[in-house]
Amino acid sequence: MKQPAGVILAGGLARRMGGGDKGLLRLGxxxxxxxxxxxxxxxxxxxxLNANGDPVRFADIGLPVVADxxxxxxxxLGGVLAGLDWAADRGxxxxxxxxxxxxxxxxxxxxRLLDAAERGAVPIALAATPDGRQPTFGLWPVALREDLRAALVGGLRKVVLWTDRHGAAEAVFDDAxxxxxxxxxxxxxxxxxxxx
Incomplete structure (x- = not known):
């Protein structure tokens, strides 16, 4: 398998932080x-970067910004689909x-995600900890993007409901x-x- 493209999901509403872009907060x-x-x-x-709204606020990071x-x-899953569409255009x-x-x-x-998918012989791998899956950290095949689009149009919103339909391996990280x-x-x- 060739090296995957990367997509940072920043399309959330950040309600608990009072709105805005959590990723733009300063840390260290x-x-x-x-x-x-x-x-x-x-x-x-x-x-x-997957983000909604005016992409100009991310102009200084130098990455393409793809909206849902x-x-x-x-x-x-809307961000995953946007990322899959962007990746498909890149081949x-x-x-x-x-x-x-x-x-x-x-x-x-x-x-570790690639290894988990290969060992499980499945198209999707999600990161996990001993406490459960981390579904915003995953390996997603471009080949399933139209299936995902149809699921979202049909009202599906839960990541694990869609991933479980296709078989999803877990890469368990128990780092502390x-x-x-x-x-x-x-x-x-x-x-x-x-x-x-």
């Missing part, structure tokens, strides 16, 4: 988003997604502290400062 002298880019970019072949193609807020076979508010995810995320700690609240941002 740089934005959370720049930390996510630094971790994911070396692992993938090309990188895009399904109207209304449809959750992370990529797969994407790996990462959340824009999760600055400490593993630097071997992609290789929580490798998928994400910044949802001002308190989480303070905790993240202490984790640096």
């Amino acid at each position: 002298g740089q934005t959370i988003l720049s930390r996510v880019i630094d971790r994911l970019e070396p692992q993938v072949d090309g990188l895009a 193609s399904i109207d209304g807020f449809v959750g992370p 990529a076979d797969h994407i790996v997604t990462a959340a824009a508010d999760t600055p400490f995810f593993p630097c071997d995320l992609v290789v 502290p929580d490798p998928f700690f994400n910044v949802n609240t001002p308190e989480d941002l303070s905790r993240a400062e202490g984790m640096i």
Whole structure:
């Protein structure tokens, strides 16, 4: 399998943080988003940002910004679909997604997702911890994008409901502290400062 493209999911509403872009919050002298880019970019072949609204606010990061193609807020699967469409235009076979508010995810995320999919002989792999799946961190095949589009148009919103239809392997990360700690609240941002 060739190296997948990467897509950072930043299309959420950030309600618990008072709205806005959580990825643009400062953490240890740089934005959370720049930390996510630094971790994911070396692992993938090309990188895009999934975000809705005016893309100009991300002009300084130098990445293509792809918006959800399904109207209304449809959750992370809308961002996965936008990423799959972008990747298809580039000739990529797969994407790996990462959340824009999760600055400490593993630097071997992609290789472990690829290995889990290969060992399971399935098209999708999701990151997991001993506490459960981390469905915004996954390996997704471009070949399933029209199936995903139809599912979203049909009203499906839960990631695991769609992934379970196609078979999804799990790549379990039991690193400590929580490798998928994400910044949802001002308190989480303070905790993240202490984790640096």
